[in-house]
Amino acid sequence: MQALAPTPQQVAPAGRTLDVDNLTVRYGSAVAVDGVSLAIEPGEVVALLGPSGCGKTTLLRVIAGFVRQAGGRVLVDGAGIDHLPANQRNVGIVFQNYALFPHMTVAENVAHGLRARGQRGAAVGQRVERMLAMVQLGAFRERLPRQLSGGQQQRVALARALAVEPSILLLDEPFAALDRNLRLDMQIEVKRLQRQLGLTTILVTHDQDEAMSVADRIAVMNKGKVEQFDTPVAIYDRPQTLFVNGFIGTTNLLPGKVMAVMSDTATVALQAGATLRLPAPQGIAAGSSVILSVRPEQLVLSPVATAESWPIEPGLSLPLGPQLVLEARATCGTALKIVEPRRRIPTEVQRRFCALAPDARPSLFPRSTPSATE
Amino acid sequence: MSVASDLIDRPREEGRLRLAEWQLALPLSLAFAALFLAPLLLLGATSFFNDEKITQPGFASWTKFFGDPFNYKVILDTLLLGLKTVCATVVIGYPVALVYIDLPARLQKVLIFIIVMPMLLSVVVRTFAWIVVLGREGVVNQLLLWLGVISEPLRLLQTELGLVISLTQIEMPLMLLPLISVMSRLDPNLRDASAALGASRWRTLFTVIVPLSMPGLVAGCLLVFASSTTAFISQTVIGGVRLIYLPLVIWQQSLVVYNWPLAAVASLSLVVSVLSVIAALSYLGRRSSRHLHG
Numbered sequence: 001m002q003a004l005a006p007t008p009q010q011v012a013p014a015g016r017t018l019d020v021d022n023l024t025v026r027y028g029s030a031v032a033v034d035g036v037s038l039a040i041e042p043g044e045v046v047a048l049l050g051p052s053g054c055g056k057t058t059l060l061r062v063i064a065g066f067v068r069q070a071g072g073r074v075l076v077d078g079a080g081i082d083h084l085p086a087n088q089r090n091v092g093i094v095f096q097n098y099a100l101f102p103h104m105t106v107a108e109n110v111a112h113g114l115r116a117r118g119q120r121g122a123a124v125g126q127r128v129e130r131m132l133a134m135v136q137l138g139a140f141r142e143r144l145p146r147q148l149s150g151g152q153q154q155r156v157a158l159a160r161a162l163a164v165e166p167s168i169l170l171l172d173e174p175f176a177a178l179d180r181n182l183r184l185d186m187q188i189e190v191k192r193l194q195r196q197l198g199l200t201t202i203l204v205t206h207d208q209d210e211a212m213s214v215a216d217r218i219a220v221m222n223k224g225k226v227e228q229f230d231t232p233v234a235i236y237d238r239p240q241t242l243f244v245n246g247f248i249g250t251t252n253l254l255p256g257k258v259m260a261v262m263s264d265t266a267t268v269a270l271q272a273g274a275t276l277r278l279p280a281p282q283g284i285a286a287g288s289s290v291i292l293s294v295r296p297e298q299l300v301l302s303p304v305a306t307a308e309s310w311p312i313e314p315g316l317s318l319p320l321g322p323q324l325v326l327e328a329r330a331t332c333g334t335a336l337k338i339v340e341p342r343r344r345i346p347t348e349v350q351r352r353f354c355a356l357a358p359d360a361r362p363s364l365f366p367r368s369t370p371s372a373t374e
Numbered sequence: 375m376s377v378a379s380d381l382i383d384r385p386r387e388e389g390r391l392r393l394a395e396w397q398l399a400l401p402l403s404l405a406f407a408a409l410f411l412a413p414l415l416l417l418g419a420t421s422f423f424n425d426e427k428i429t430q431p432g433f434a435s436w437t438k439f440f441g442d443p444f445n446y447k448v449i450l451d452t453l454l455l456g457l458k459t460v461c462a463t464v465v466i467g468y469p470v471a472l473v474y475i476d477l478p479a480r481l482q483k484v485l486i487f488i489i490v491m492p493m494l495l496s497v498v499v500r501t502f503a504w505i506v507v508l509g510r511e512g513v514v515n516q517l518l519l520w521l522g523v524i525s526e527p528l529r530l531l532q533t534e535l536g537l538v539i540s541l542t543q544i545e546m547p548l549m550l551l552p553l554i555s556v557m558s559r560l561d562p563n564l565r566d567a568s569a570a571l572g573a574s575r576w577r578t579l580f581t582v583i584v585p586l587s588m589p590g591l592v593a594g595c596l597l598v599f600a601s602s603t604t605a606f607i608s609q610t611v612i613g614g615v616r617l618i619y620l621p622l623v624i625w626q627q628s629l630v631v632y633n634w635p636l637a638a639v640a641s642l643s644l645v646v647s648v649l650s651v652i653a654a655l656s657y658l659g660r661r662s663s664r665h666l667h668g
């Protein structure tokens with residue numbers, strides 16, 4: 001990597017803004033993308049995270065110009081690009097299956113975009129060499145794609161996309177086919193290249209850890225809609241909807257009822273048998289049914305009963321690295337997962353009650369969030 | 375089980391598998407030998423007789439056939455007819471295949487049906503249909519006259535042009551089916567990838583789609599060439615007696631003149647000349663698509 005001397009156009013990266021404005025895509029009568037808006041800063045990496053079929057690939061295909069939207073706009077640096085065909089958008093894309101040209105060598109694959117832009121002669125060769133050096137594949141220039149490993153193919157696809165200096169980079173689950181170690185290497189690699197070139201990037205992924213580690217911001221999608229678009233920390237700690245809450249990390253869901261709302265504080269009686277005073281989100285009224293969501297590491301065990309703790313029946317405990325994962329059941333039947341540091345292995349007596357940790361940031365959701373109905 | 379014994383066992387198993395596969399192919403090989411190779415040998419033997427009664431062995435039939443410059447012209451015309459038909463089916467068939475891969479699945483089924491339908495009709499029927507279309511009072515002439523493109527009917531029957539037109543239609547399924555089967559297996563992302571890199575549609579067509587569809591194109595060309603050079607019925611019914619191709623010569627010598635040795639020489643000439651063009655075509659095709667099979 002250190003072999004790459006920065007060239008003038010790489011030193012001063014001029015990232016572009018990418019705005020997706022109320023975008024809707026239909027396949028026949030089915031809505032694949034439903035009013036999605038994203039404002040992406042120059043040089044930012046945004047991860048699109050969501051379950052299969054939620055419209056992530058479709059969104060990328062619209063930005064790249066392969067699919068026409070039914071409504072909404074795509075803007076780069078504030079200018080609409082919807083009227084441009086795919087070959088004039090200068091958007092680099094790496095497909096999940098890489099889509100390398102099987103009849104061309106590695107070098108020819110990388111040169112394809114340069115030739116398409118009218119470059120000829122030695123300049124093409126030099127640029128290809130530089131791109132291959134960047135992804136450390138110089139020795140493989142004469143190989144055909146099928147003579148490469150998955151990770152090598154992925155790097156060729158990246159070199160091919162970056163060779164033409166795109167203004168936007170789209171990555172559609174680029175790491176899905178790689179094994180764990182290679183995936184970590186490639187994540188670091190892509191992040192490094194993206195930083196160096198100052199490329200505004202959208203990364204589609206199924207993998208929340210990947211989204212958390214690579215992205216500056218995450219857009220969590222569900223059924224064609226963006227449920228939340230925020231930093232990884234905010235998505236984890238302050239999920240806006242029950243769907244995001246359940247999709248990111250693991251969580252405990254405790255049903256309860258709002259007894260009273262006083263200014264910003266709600267008094268909630270949990271079915272498990274405790275009464276808690278919690279910060280109330282908007283739209284919560286006294287008497288309504290709610291669900292309290294608490295991360296496993298934000299629950300603590302205690303040997304004594306208080307008004308704010310509830311009795312549990314401890315189940316299996318699994319040592320998991322430095323942590324101990326304890327499964328338990330509340331009296332109302334709700335299954336609970338509690339994570340404790342391994343140092344403090346609780347004894348049997350200490351496992352009788354459960355409460356929120358002092359620094360816990362639980363979330364309160366109305367009982368029927370639209371996204372939780374199915 | 376140790377690694378060493380694994381290594382020893384594996385080749386033996388592969389050998390066994392290969393033997394089993396070979397045995398599976400045996401019945402078909404025997405049928406080929408009996409129905410294809412034996413008649414060919416018989417044909418070869420027949421050609422080395424001098425007289426029509428097949429009594430005196432000799433090379434007279436060969437020297438007679440190849441001593442006549444007219445026969446060279448017939449061979450050349452036959453091969454040219456095949457090449458022209460191949461060109462016409464490629465020029466018309468390739469765009470159809472391109473359209474096919476872009477159609478929604480429902481319309482693809484309709485198109486496939488339209489392509490295959492002619493194959494469900496006898497060649498004789500299709501050939502006579504072309505007489506109706508191409509004749510002096512036929513659809514083509516009527517239309518051109520009505521449009522004012524021509525002032526008197528064109529002669530299309532009994533011309534090579536008319537024959538190539540009808541053979542193009544008759545042989546089209548043989549071009550389209552292999553072409554479509556190869557093209558619809560292409561990863562659609564390849565075209566998008568090429569476009570995203572800035573390539574125009576034409577550049578993508580010639581640098582990505584055409585090279586990758588080469589196996590289908592070559593297979594189609596071979597089938598159309600072999601089929602059109604030997605299409606006796608269409609050649610004689612539409613070409614008439616004035617256009618002479620090898621199959622007609624063979625028919626005349628074997629069933630009109632009853633000179634079987636000469637008919638055998640003509641048949642072997644047809645087989646050899648068609649096979650050599652096919653061998654050349656498939657060599658070129660393999661070279662251009664070596665990357666696909668390694």
Ligand SMILES: Nc1ncnc2c1ncn2[C@@H]1O[C@H](COP(=O)(O)OP(=O)(O)OP(=O)(O)O)[C@@H](O)[C@H]1O
Nearest residue numbers: 027031032050051052053054055056057058059206
């Ligand atoms: N060409 C198409 N024709 C019709 N429907 C399509 C087409 N492509 C996608 N869809 C539908 O649009 C929806 C969104 O698909 P998309 O490929 O964007 O999902 P995704 O989020 O990328 O899923 P995955 O994580 O499985 O790749 C799905 O319901 C899918 O069935």
Ligand SMILES: [Mg+2]
Nearest residue numbers: 056057058172
């Ligand atoms: Mg997808």
